[in-house]
Amino acid sequence: MGGYSSEYQISLNSGNVVYNNIKDVCNAYRVHLFKDKWIYVDALKNEHPINKGDFSVTIDNTKINFDCVFNTIHGTPGEDGHMQAYFSLLDIPQTSCEMYQSALTFNKRDLLSVLRPYGITMATSAYFNEGDEIDTNHIVEKVGLPCFVKANRAGSSFGVTKVYKKEEIPNAIAIALKEDSQVLIESFLDGVEVSVGVITYKGETKVLPVTEIVSETDFFDYKAKYEGLSQEITPARISSEQAVAVSKVAKEIYDLLDMSGLSRSDFIFHNGTPHFIEINTNPGLSEESIIPKQAKEAGISLKELFMNTIEEAMK
Numbered sequence: 001m002g003g004y005s006s007e008y009q010i011s012l013n014s015g016n017v018v019y020n021n022i023k024d025v026c027n028a029y030r031v032h033l034f035k036d037k038w039i040y041v042d043a044l045k046n047e048h049p050i051n052k053g054d055f056s057v058t059i060d061n062t063k064i065n066f067d068c069v070f071n072t073i074h075g076t077p078g079e080d081g082h083m084q085a086y087f088s089l090l091d092i093p094q095t096s097c098e099m100y101q102s103a104l105t106f107n108k109r110d111l112l113s114v115l116r117p118y119g120i121t122m123a124t125s126a127y128f129n130e131g132d133e134i135d136t137n138h139i140v141e142k143v144g145l146p147c148f149v150k151a152n153r154a155g156s157s158f159g160v161t162k163v164y165k166k167e168e169i170p171n172a173i174a175i176a177l178k179e180d181s182q183v184l185i186e187s188f189l190d191g192v193e194v195s196v197g198v199i200t201y202k203g204e205t206k207v208l209p210v211t212e213i214v215s216e217t218d219f220f221d222y223k224a225k226y227e228g229l230s231q232e233i234t235p236a237r238i239s240s241e242q243a244v245a246v247s248k249v250a251k252e253i254y255d256l257l258d259m260s261g262l263s264r265s266d267f268i269f270h271n272g273t274p275h276f277i278e279i280n281t282n283p284g285l286s287e288e289s290i291i292p293k294q295a296k297e298a299g300i301s302l303k304e305l306f307m308n309t310i311e312e313a314m315k
Contacts, residue, residue: 002032005075006158006179014072014285017292021302022070026310029057029066033073033083055090068314069094070306072285075154079282080106093313096261097281105257105279108152108184115276118256120249122276127152128173128183136166143187150186151179162188189270194236196250196265197283197294199305200312205254207247208294212236232290234297238269246274253279262309264291 001015002008015030022028030041031050038050040057048057056065069087071094077083079096081103087094096102105111109127116122126142128134139147149172151159159179161172169185176183193215197208214231236243250265253276264283267274283291285306295305 001030001072002034003073003075003078004033004035005154007074008034010284010286011072011074011078014074014289015070017286017302018070018072018306022306022310025303025307029064031057031069033077055087055092066092068092068310070310071096071282074280074282074284079280080153095309095313097257097259097263101257101259102281105281106153107182108150108278109182111279112276115253115256118252120253120276121273123189124187126185128185130177130181130183134170134173136169139169139185140166143185146188148186148188149173149176150184151176152182152184154179189268189275191268191270191275192236192238193266193268194238194246194274195232195290196246196267197291198250198254198259198263198265199291199309200260201300201308203312203315205251206298207251208291209234209297210236210238210243210246211290211294212238232293234290234293242269242272242274249274249276260312262291 001011003011012032019028019030032039032041038052039047040050041047048059050057054065056063058064069092071078071083073079073083079102081099084094084096084099084102088099097105104114109125112122112125124143126139145166146162146164149161149163149169159176161175163169163172173183193213195211195213199206199208212233214233216230246267246269249267253265254263259281261281262283263279263281265279266277268277283289285292292302292305295302
């Protein structure tokens with residue numbers, strides 16, 4: 001848990017929920033990864049350094065190697081392929097998807113480019129890189145107004161701005177560049193926003209009940225997600241036909257990408273059709289997060305959800 005991005009505190013919340021639900025079943029250790037230190041934090045909040053050479057920890061002169069890593073890091077380095085590659089080299093099972101899938105899905109622009117040939121419906125988009133000249137006329141011609149300006153490789157809506165006027169685009173890009181050197185600009189889609197959990201459960205791809213997202217803010221931003229300014233309604237108040245359609249697309253994306261572990265895909269029903277927004281491969285796992293709520297609706301307890309995730313990783 002932890003990580004190097006703006007999402008580290010959210011990751012700590014997720015990690016603690018997982019720990020509290022599996023500690024009676026597993027020998028569980030809370031490992032915090034930060035830029036300046038990797039540490040195991042014991043029940044007395046004592047810190048024990050992690051050996052990066054083999055991801056072990058020594059406690060009271062006893063070396064401990066881990067059977068499996070439950071990865072709850074949101075953002076870098078746990079959701080962008082870095083830790084997946086590291087654990088693969090060490091031959092330690094970990095619960096999120098593999099290195100390539102993790103790196104691809106964390107890069108919103110690359111993911112859209114991979115999925116587009118498969119006929120996945122999505123918003124119109126434009127790209128911007130740090131150092132490029134900002135051509136606001138071209139951007140508006142491409143995606144229209146209002147539009148969203150997003151940090152390409154970030155989560156929890158950090159670096160995201162909804163833009164209504166052409167003159168607002170440069171400032172929105174500057175905000176996005178604080179999170180990432182790459183920017184994704186997308187057309188605004190008017191419609192019902194939903195989120196669909198797709199997981200590997202008992203060896204099969206399982207789609208969880210759909211959640212409808214109703215934000216009290218202008219869009220589903222950080223405040224809406226984490227400060228209670230949204231309603232997350234499970235099951236979503238959509239027709240059975242819509243639920244089937246979006247669940248089918250979410251499963252198709254999971255299978256197309258050869259995913260594993262827990263995932264959450266976001267869509268907007270625009271003109272009756274689900275438009276894909278993004279997929280989160282290390283979704284939030286706190287009590288108020290979407291995946292735990294969907295699992296509960298499906299009759300899966302948190303302990304069962306997390307233990308299944310560990311068992312699937314260790315296969």
